Amino acid sequence: NNQVAPPVSARIPDYACQRHTPLQHHNTKFTDALEILEKYADLRYDDQDYSRALAFRRASCVLKSLSRPLSRLSEIQNVTHIGSHSQKVIQEILEDGTSEEVEKICADPWFQKMKLFTAIFGIGPARAKEFIAKGWSSIQEVRDGCTSSDWRIQWGLAFHEDLTTPVTRAEADYILGVVRRHVDRVLPGAVMELTGGFRRGKQTGHDVDILIMHPLENKIIGALPRLLQSLQSHDIVLCGRHERSTYHEELLTQNTKLSPRGQLDHFEKWIGIIKVPNKIRIKNDQSDKTSSHQLGNNKCNTDMKENKDKCENRNFQSDKNTDSCKRDVGNESVLYQRQEDTLDSGSAISDSLEDVWESLDKASSSSSPSHGNPREVKASQGDWIARRVDLIISPFSQFFYALVGWTGSKQFNRDARTYAEREMNMKLSSHGLYDFNQGKQLVASSEREVFDNLKLPYFEPQDRNC
Numbered sequence: 001n002n003q004v005a006p007p008v009s010a011r012i013p014d015y016a017c018q019r020h021t022p023l024q025h026h027n028t029k030f031t032d033a034l035e036i037l038e039k040y041a042d043l044r045y046d047d048q049d050y051s052r053a054l055a056f057r058r059a060s061c062v063l064k065s066l067s068r069p070l071s072r073l074s075e076i077q078n079v080t081h082i083g084s085h086s087q088k089v090i091q092e093i094l095e096d097g098t099s100e101e102v103e104k105i106c107a108d109p110w111f112q113k114m115k116l117f118t119a120i121f122g123i124g125p126a127r128a129k130e131f132i133a134k135g136w137s138s139i140q141e142v143r144d145g146c147t148s149s150d151w152r153i154q155w156g157l158a159f160h161e162d163l164t165t166p167v168t169r170a171e172a173d174y175i176l177g178v179v180r181r182h183v184d185r186v187l188p189g190a191v192m193e194l195t196g197g198f199r200r201g202k203q204t205g206h207d208v209d210i211l212i213m214h215p216l217e218n219k220i221i222g223a224l225p226r227l228l229q230s231l232q233s234h235d236i237v238l239c240g241r242h243e244r245s246t247y248h249e250e251l252l253t254q255n256t257k258l259s260p261r262g263q264l265d266h267f268e269k270w271i272g273i274i275k276v277p278n279k280i281r282i283k284n285d286q287s288d289k290t291s292s293h294q295l296g297n298n299k300c301n302t303d304m305k306e307n308k309d310k311c312e313n314r315n316f317q318s319d320k321n322t323d324s325c326k327r328d329v330g331n332e333s334v335l336y337q338r339q340e341d342t343l344d345s346g347s348a349i350s351d352s353l354e355d356v357w358e359s360l361d362k363a364s365s366s367s368s369p370s371h372g373n374p375r376e377v378k379a380s381q382g383d384w385i386a387r388r389v390d391l392i393i394s395p396f397s398q399f400f401y402a403l404v405g406w407t408g409s410k411q412f413n414r415d416a417r418t419y420a421e422r423e424m425n426m427k428l429s430s431h432g433l434y435d436f437n438q439g440k441q442l443v444a445s446s447e448r449e450v451f452d453n454l455k456l457p458y459f460e461p462q463d464r465n466c
């Protein structure tokens with residue numbers, strides 16, 4: 001034991017938001033196994049006991065940040081985030097190459113059914129358990145027996161194969177391009193960012209997350225309904241639902257308990273499904289055939305695997321004096337500049353807001369919220385594939401917090417929020433940062449400033465893959 005590498009623990013910061021966590025790392029055979037245990041714990045136990053699942057996620061997260069493959073358990077024995085259960089599994093894999101416990105879970109029919117059913121858009125663990133209790137074990141049985149009127153479940157079932165086919169980077173770029181053309185028409189001057197996993201450098205994802213902002217704070221009022229009208233008139237939208245903004249300033253300081261699964265925020269958004277021509281995906285598939293997919297030793301993980309990490313280097317540079325910031329994408333540089341709002345403040349705004357919401361509510365109850373019968377649409381499907389899209393619209397003042405939040409990963413956000421609370425006496429959300437020591441909100445006009453305000457070193461999106 002005298003040739004043991006220096007303890008890794010001495011160099012591992014406590015929070016994932018203080019560590020580089022790249023997409024491609026050296027310990028997939030451990031992290032794949034730990035993430036199966038995480039998933040199992042998440043599905044098996046109720047929300048109250050999400051801590052079990054989180055313990056595996058934290059352990060996995062630490063291993064992802066190591067700069068070399070783990071070769072002995074002693075290297076991580078004193079790391080606080082790697083509990084005894086995770087250590088046991090890691091030890092097993094070090095000795096045998098696989099973990100018996102993980103193998104058993106993978107072979108467990110209940111787990112397989114839960115994974116199958118919770119992969120349906122609109123189905124959570126509670127509903128999946130009901131399906132299993134009815135004796136169903138296939139998607140077809142759910143299609144035949146499920147009577148839910150929830151639009152997500154109806155469309156999710158009809159287009160299940162489409163929606164569980166990984167969205168490629170080329171498709172994400174295509175969707176961004178389409179949305180951009182419509183945004184340019186209905187909200188000229190708007191800024192858009194592809195967020196979520198794609199921004200972190202993933203080559204595939206389960207959906208496409210697009211964040212939209214306008215430098216004039218009030219310009220975004222009514223923009224999302226106009227955008228959707230524009231998209232719908234071009235027969236691109238399959239179904240979807242608007243959500244009103246539920247933001248109010250007290251939320252910045254309120255100690256809202258984040259639900260363990262979804263960190264719901266209060267932005268106005270649209271959650272839906274759109275059509276993408278098949279040729280967009282096929283082009284991408286062919287270029288992918290050259291790159292190999294690396295799988296861990298525990299092979300039951302059917303989750304979407306990423307291809308080799310190819311990232312654009314996106315930098316935001318801020319300029320505090322002019323209240324603007326620059327973003328560089330290749331040779332192009334985009335200037336985000338706060339502009340003076342020309343709209344009247346006060347009642348004029350709330351009146352116009354009410355009008356917008358009224359027409360929105362009417363629209364969504366009449367065409368509500370989908371177009372046609374999902375099964376019939378599926379039966380006459382043309383040369384396109386259904387893709388999940390999230391459109392989020394943020395005011396300029398909250399944009400960079402929204403950008404960090406919607407870039408993720410979820411675990412990065414969780415740790416950044418815990419770090420803010422415990423280490424800084426601050427409250428972080430996708431809407432802003434409140435400093436309880438100073439009793440005020442800390443503004444950010446770049447992503448870097450979000451990190452600065454938290455006294456954290458800056459991490460590029462591709463290093464936030466925890």
Ligand code: 8DG
Pocket residue numbers: 195196197198202204205206207208209262263264265266405406407408409410413430
């Ligand atoms: P994937 O789609 O590639 O599978 O992964 P992802 O892009 O990382 O996950 P996601 O479920 O699409 O969520 C994108 C990020 O947005 C994630 O880090 C969580 C964050 N997020 C917020 N607010 C909200 C919210 O209200 N709902 C959801 N679903 N995600 C939110 O900051």
Ligand code: MN
Pocket residue numbers: 195196197205206207208209
């Ligand atoms: Mn996503």
Ligand code: MN
Pocket residue numbers: 196207208209390
């Ligand atoms: Mn999403």
